[in-house]
Amino acid sequence: MMIRTENLSKRFGDVVAVKDLNLEVRKGTAYGFIGPNGAGKSTTMAMLATLLEPSEGRAWIGGWEVTEHPDEVRRLIGYMPDFFGVYDRLTAEEYLAFFAAGYGIDPSRREGIISRLLELVNLADKRDAYVDDLSRGMKQRLGLARCLVHDPELLILDEPASGLDPRARIELRSVLRELKSMGKTIFISSHILPELADFCDAIGVMERGKLVAAGDVREITGRIKGGRTVEIHLLEDAERAAKRLEGEQGVTSLRVDGRKLTVGLEGDERRQAELLSLLIAEGIPVYRFEEISTDIEDVFLKITGTGEEGSP
Ligand SMILES: Nc1ncnc2c1ncn2[C@@H]1O[C@H](COP(=O)(O)OP(=O)(O)OP(=O)(O)O)[C@@H](O)[C@H]1O
Missing domain, CATH: 3.30.70.100 (Alpha-Beta Plaits)
Structure with a gap:
């Protein structure tokens, strides 16, 4: 199991953002995490990514408990939040080099890794473009490349397709398919089910902090x-x-x-x-x-x- 949670919960004051969540995501699969705004998807993802402390319950990534072994967990995951910072003076290449350095990747290897990643996300020709001049779809793909610099086994992607036009969505999806074929486990959120249905093996539906349905994507889409x-x-x-x-x-x-x-x-x-x-x-x-x-x-x-x- 790549991800497992046991009664994972998060409260912010009186707001219960996530309540008793029990999730299981198998290695090598794509799992769609669906739910309307405010359902608790981002909060769950941030807890899995070790950025937010659970109020109750536990979570394991590749067998490592997230609060006890955050370093091991961070090595295993690539996390893409639902916002993209402002990097007006960085080119795409510099941006990736910055994160590669952050992950302690040896300088002699950085160049090769960056080239391969830009190729993978179809941005090889944007190597010297400023990040802030890229279209939203390109920024999303660059963000994806960024969370791949340390070659993680699991990708946690928070609404990567939101705000993208249909063409950019198709391009993003083709990159995700390629990552899946490389054996990565993908945990991806969206508030639109059809967007993920044909790509994911399993889905879980969140509403008001609770998982209201989970299972095989065909079974669940069959219902719809x-x-x-x-x-x-x-x-x-x-x-x-x-x-x-x-x-x-x-x-x-x-x-x-x-x-x-x-x-x-x-x-x-x-x-x-x-x-x-x-x-x-x-x-x-x-x-x-x-x-x-x-x-x-x-x-x-x-x-x-x-x-x-x-x-x-
Ligand atoms: N730092 C915080 N402080 C207080 N409340 C928060 C905080 N973060 C999230 N919440 C609340 O927790 C609930 C779940 O939010 P969350 O962002 O996880 O939902 P989501 O499903 O990811 O929605 P979205 O698609 O809008 O990001 C919401 O009611 C939100 O207002």
Whole structure:
């Protein structure tokens, strides 16, 4: 596990920014952290990046507890905050050299690293341009290069696509895909779900400090596309039921979790009833069969229906 948190919480006076957060992000995957403004995404990311002390709970990065081993954690992560400072007298190259020096990278290696990074984020031709003259999309990509100077395993990216035009978003996404193919773990936030859906393996949705949904991206996006999710509780391991429903018309996903089977379904109530009959006919002991709460769908509607210029 690359990231794990246990009841991670943060209070600012009376404001509970993050409440009892339990997250798991597997190594080598891209995890989309979705939620409206103020949901607690930035606060969570800052705690993971060792910049903010949790009020309660714990968090581990690559097995290192963030408050006990901040140095080890910092070596493992590249963190990109949601703001970009002002660097009017620095060129792109000088900017990266500054951070490379900050990470204690040997001067003889800096030049090579900077060239490779500028290449990676498609800014090789902007090497001598002043940072403040770059477009917002270029600045974001330069910011990404900056958090890669020490070759971290995990990238924590706070709304990197916000404020970018569609073209700049596409360019950013192509860089992120490349990083993923290099084996990096990517933890990325956004308030627009479709923006991350096709890139991420898993997503977690925050609302008012709480994780209200988390899981496989296909399962969750299936719900948004009008599909439904049915939870089936059995008196036996759910494998047999999963096998029986595999390939059945309308079934878009199946997830076995001990004696619980979660089914993504495209179809109406009649189809649900048919699937239940199939299981019963097979002698599979179902004791609970229910479509799970539509609250979660409401949350998605709120998040995805904000009228922002998303790029599905
Ligand atoms: N330093 C702080 N002092 C007081 N309150 C804070 C502080 N930082 C964040 N908060 C509050 O904590 C809550 C969560 O904020 P946070 O920035 O983590 O949300 P977010 O999901 O990242 O939203 P955004 O997309 O707007 O950055 C908000 O109510 C915010 O006002």
